[in-house]
Amino acid sequence: MKKILHIIGFVSFVLILGIVFIVVWSTGKMPKTSQQTSYAPTIATSMGIPMGIEMMDQAQQKDMLGNGTSAEDRAKIGPKIIKNGSLTIRVSQLEQKLDELTGLAKDLGGYIDESRISDSGNNRTAFATLRIPSNKFDEGVSAIRKMALVVFDQYTNSEDVTAQFVDLDARLKAAKAEEAQYLEILKRAGSIKDTLEVAARLGEVRSRIEQMEGELRYLRDHTDYATLSVQMTEETSIAAPTRTWKPWETLKQSFQGLIIALQVLIDILIVAATFLIGFLLPILIILGLIAWIIRRLISPS
Structure with a gap:
């Protein structure tokens, strides 16, 4: 009888242990299941706490982005053109x-960036970078050409970044x-885990926002203001030689x-006389x- 009771007790213990294991296992699996089905793209759920960050991803983000380069968006923003140029004069x-370049930049609503x-001996050069409104770019180039005696080189370039601007603006929104x-x-968020996950995602989003805002600032600056580089060389002037008339000095130099x-003539005569006396006289005597x-011998007398 005792043996039967022991067997029944052992079987009951095994059953209870198995039930506990199943309950614990099921409890451990439930968060993973809820994690896949919670945090829906919408902010509210029946519990009032949105969960499932992973589910707010590509499909919804594509809906939010839409087609950022539509004709309507381009028309709203207007053309965005980056203009650059250089002149060597x-x-x-x-x-x-x-100084005239500085005044020109101010008159056009811009400034001198650099x-x-x-100065290297007779070769003097100057370099200036003008930032002027893009709509005054051609006017600035024409004014600089009028300052020059000679235009050695002129280069202009335009880049349409409207699509890039519209796309960045849409992604930023x-x-x-x-x-x-x-x-x-x-x-x-109702738990520490949820709070940490949301905070991490929020940090990633804000990092992307800062990057896109920086790119937009760069595009706005370079589309609103054109960049014009000017290199100038100075014309070298040759001064005409000057001479002061000094007749007395001229007379003195003539006498000298x-x-x-x-003196040279007398020296030549002395040399000639010495030559005659020293060389020709003995020959004449001989x-x-x-x-x-x-x-x-011929005449005996």
Whole structure:
């Protein structure tokens, strides 16, 4: 009898242990199931706490983004053109022309972004970068050409970034809408785990927002203001030589030249006389002796 009771007790213990294991296992699996079906793309659920961050993804984001480069969007924003140009010119007065460039930029509603002057002997050059409103770009190029004595080189370039601008603007709006949803989710998060997950996603969204805002600022700056680089070289002027008339000095130099010429002539005569006395005189004496001897031989008397 005791043996039967022991068997029944053991079987009951095994059954109870199995039931507990099944309950614990089922409880451990439930969060994963709910994680896949909660946090719906909409902010509210029947519990009032949206869950399932992973479910707010690509399909809804595509709906929020839409077709960001539609003709209607392009018409609303208008054309976005980045204009750049450069001029290499020769001018007469470097500092004055650099001041004129500064005044030109201000008159057109822009500014000088950078300027410098380089002086290397007779070769003086200046460089300036103008930022002027894009709608005044052609006017600025024409005014600079009028300043130049010679235009060595001119380059202009235009890049249409309207589609890029519209796309960035649409994605930024979608990201801000996503940020607002995550902020609402964060208010309703009921557990630490949910709060941490939402905060992490919110940080990612805000990072993308900052990046897109930076890109939009760059595009706005370069489409609103054109960049025009100007390199100037100064025309070198050759001064005519000047001479002061000094007749007295000229007379003195003439007398000095005459005296020097006479000295040279006398030196030549001295050299010639020395040559005659030292070289020709002995020869003449010898020739005279030979002639005298021959004459004595021919004439016995």
